[in-house]
Amino acid sequence: xxxxxxxxxxxxxxxxWSSPVIIIALAGAWVILCLLFGRRK
Numbered sequence: 001x002x003x004x005x006x007x008x009x010x011x012x013x014x015x016x017w018s019s020p021v022i023i024i025a026l027a028g029a030w031v032i033l034c035l036l037f038g039r040r041k
Contacts, residue, residue, distance in 0.1 A: 015022045 012026065016026070
């Protein structure tokens with residue numbers, strides 16, 4: 001599980017480094033995830 005998380009983190013880092021526009025997409029996805037997990041509680 002941790003290995004998968006590390007690979008995901010590295011991929012996100014590369015994407016952020018290569019294109020700043022992806023930061024907005026990740027921020028949007030993060031907000032959606034927070035809302036989804038927030039509704040579950």
